[in-house]
Amino acid sequence: xxxILALHGEIKFGVIVAFMIYVRLFTQPLTQIAQAVTSxxxxxxxxxxxxxxxxxxELSTAVDEHRLLNHARGxxxxxxxxxxxxxxQVTIKDFSAKAGPGQKIAIVGQLEQVNxxxxxx
Numbered sequence: 001x002x003x004i005l006a007l008h009g010e011i012k013f014g015v016i017v018a019f020m021i022y023v024r025l026f027t028q029p030l031t032q033i034a035q036a037v038t039s040x041x042x043x044x045x046x047x048x049x050x051x052x053x054x055x056x057x058e059l060s061t062a063v064d065e066h067r068l069l070n071h072a073r074g075x076x077x078x079x080x081x082x083x084x085x086x087x088x089q090v091t092i093k094d095f096s097a098k099a100g101p102g103q104k105i106a107i108v109g110q111l112e113q114v115n116x117x118x119x120x121x
Contacts (some may be wrong), residue, residue, distance in 0.1 A: 072101040 002016040084090035
């Protein structure tokens with residue numbers, strides 16, 4: 001409507017711009033209130049989930065469910081193991097190791113600096 005009035009010379013372009021600015025200044029607080037209500041609804045839903053999570057019964061501890069191996073037997077051997085989270089991100093290449101009975105092995109090292117992980121016995 002403003003374009004038609006401006007083309008007919010009944011209104012100036014500055015009046016149209018001022019009107020648009022006034023409309024924006026009027027509707028901006030309404031938009032902010034709507035966003036605040038949406039945030040409050042999201043917070044309410046999140047708080048319901050948190051309360052439901054906290055109300056869940058605790059899992060039984062596995063302290064009473066373990067057995068102690070006094071005499072470990074057997075060995076575990078890894079031959080040419082390859083591991084990666086995807087085909088283009090292989091983190092372990094051609095890894096071989098043998099763990100004897102009762103032995104603990106840890107794979108440590110930074111992947112960028114070490115081609116083969118070092119073993120700690």
